[in-house]
Amino acid sequence: MEVFWSKGFRSTSFEDLTKKTKVKKQSLYGVFEDKRTLFLKALALYRDHNLQNLQEIMAQADSPAGKIDAILRASLCANSEDARRGCLMVNTALEFGVSDLEVTKQVEGMHNDVQLALEEVIEEGQAAEQFTTKFTSTELALHLSNALQGVRVSQKSGVDHQQTEAVLRTAFGLIMK
Template sequence: MTRPREFDVDQVLFQAMEVFWAKGFKSTSFEDITNKTKVKKQSLYGVFEDKRALFLSALVLYREHNLLKLQEIIAGEGSPEDQIDAILSTSMCENREDARKGCLMVNTALEFGISDADVTKQVEGMNNDVRLALEEVIEKGQAAGQFTTQYTSSELALHLANALQGVRVLQKSGQDNQQTEPILRTAFGLMKT
């Protein structure tokens, strides 16, 4: 008979995600994770099998969390212009330390490239989630005459998603909001009619 689990898997997964986010996959040791979660290595292996499986689960959690935030913005009140502005605002980290963490998916893409198919699937999935959410809002904005129709909603969504990712890379390298916010404001401004 197996012993009942003595820890909250969701809480441990969230804590592990924070460690991976701060240190990256390769630089994170299981000791780092056990120190943060206060769960023994053997217990973690009982649920997640190995560090890679734990990392993949953390990527899924991060992706789901961010998609939920996007969906809340899109379902909320306000014009398409307000919704895009809300998406851009949530992308700007309030303090320098959070900004230096960057985006877990962007960090992962930079660390792995395309060397791991399962990791690439999560990164591409996140990119697709963001692009589709932006495209949905942009389509509404074009129909309302708020955004240019010189480009398709898909083209504009790709442009804005690329600007968001670029800002995350700059934040990770130490650039502050004073230097990165104009990038997003310009990308957004080019969409307006």
């Protein structure tokens, strides 16, 4: 996963993978028939890890506003190395577009997972009158998800941290009442 995240699918060679995993090429081929199969497993692992991380972040807060604030803080805390690498799913979407159905399903799945988690928190916050009801929870979740993805693209392309922080603070702030 780390190699694909750093180099992208097309730029990653089997030599890169064997060097990182310390597994011989034949053994790697024995478990994963090809590089693409291994890549799909890496995407699934990344997706599972990030969804679990998001759920843990939200579980630590006791109110919808606290959950949204915790997600914002976690999004802002990406160190410069992580920011330069970007998000594996966003990087993959940019590399593949919609040219590979299975890859697209993983990318869309991650997007949907994040959106549904945000939507749930926003619905809860709207019911508690902490968040605006000017837009539906679905619309607001789409907005926040899009802002998070956009910031990852900006970070990967070297946009200043202060600018990306301003984008996220604004996007998250717009849902508050």
